[in-house]
Amino acid sequence: MSAKVTPLAAEEPKVWAFTAENRAKLDAAIKKYPPGRQASAVLYCLDLAQRQHGWVPQAAIEHIAGILEMAPIRVTEVASFYTMIHRKPVGKYLLQVCGTTPCWLCGSNEIFAAIKEETGAGVGETSADGLFTVMEVECLGACVNAPMVQINDDYFEDLTNENMKVILRKLKAGESPKPGPQSGRHTTEPAGGALTLKSIPS
Ligand code: FES
Known part of the structure; x- marks a missing residue:
């Protein structure tokens, strides 16, 4: 039996699912792992859910747990460990x-x-x-x-x-x-312009 986790956001959807397009991406990602190791795709799933919804509601956690055959609390643990995963709505x-x-x-x-x-x-x-x-x-x-x-x-x-x-x-x-x-320099070149290797050595 899996424990229910208290949602964090005020406006939580009751049900949530990946779009068909995202579900296809997810199925392809799961295939990268050995049989029975589908849980290794959990962070990919959370990121995909966030890109679809903007943040990760509890219903998405439970949807992911079902796909990966994990307890929802295990998915929640991963989601709460990484600051890149947002459990509440964020701005655009x-x-x-x-x-x-x-x-x-x-x-x-x-x-x-x-x-x-x-x-x-x-x-x-x-x-x-x-x-x-x-x-x-x-x-x-x-x-x-x-x-x-x-x-x-x-x-x-x-x-x-x-x-x-x-x-x-x-x-x-x-x-x-x-x-x-934003300074005009190219990538990580010296801020004041090149000082060395300005010509091809003879
Ligand atoms: S990027 Fe800010 S201290 Fe390294």
Whole structure:
């Protein structure tokens, strides 16, 4: 017998299922694992459910548990361990702001301030228009382009108070701001331009 888990969100759907398209993707993912090891696809399932629904309701947890032949509490354990899985609704744009030392030293407080000024949302909050949810996260591995923010699946780097606001305004306007370094440098090249290997050695 499986234990029922208390839903976390106020507006939980009573029933939930993958779309036919997503179910086909899921079945293909399960086939990558040896017979009887379908539970290994649990994180893939949770991510897929989140991409379909925007967050992962309890009904989706139970649907996934049924497909993978797992106890719902086991799926819940995975969902609650990974901060990338959201058990409550989040805004259309999830702003994951890195506040770890390199980003902090390079001005992450200015980024938090820009977000608050432009969206009205602080850390852990969703803007009144439902567009933006703000999270503070630890190092996202882009320290060389600090400070940075992950917005949904994209990294925005070399941020300042000003260019962060420009990005948010574009998102509000329904535009797609270009991800990556906002300073004009190419990927992780030196911020002031190349200093070495400027010519081909003879
Ligand atoms: S400290 Fe921010 S990306 Fe590493």
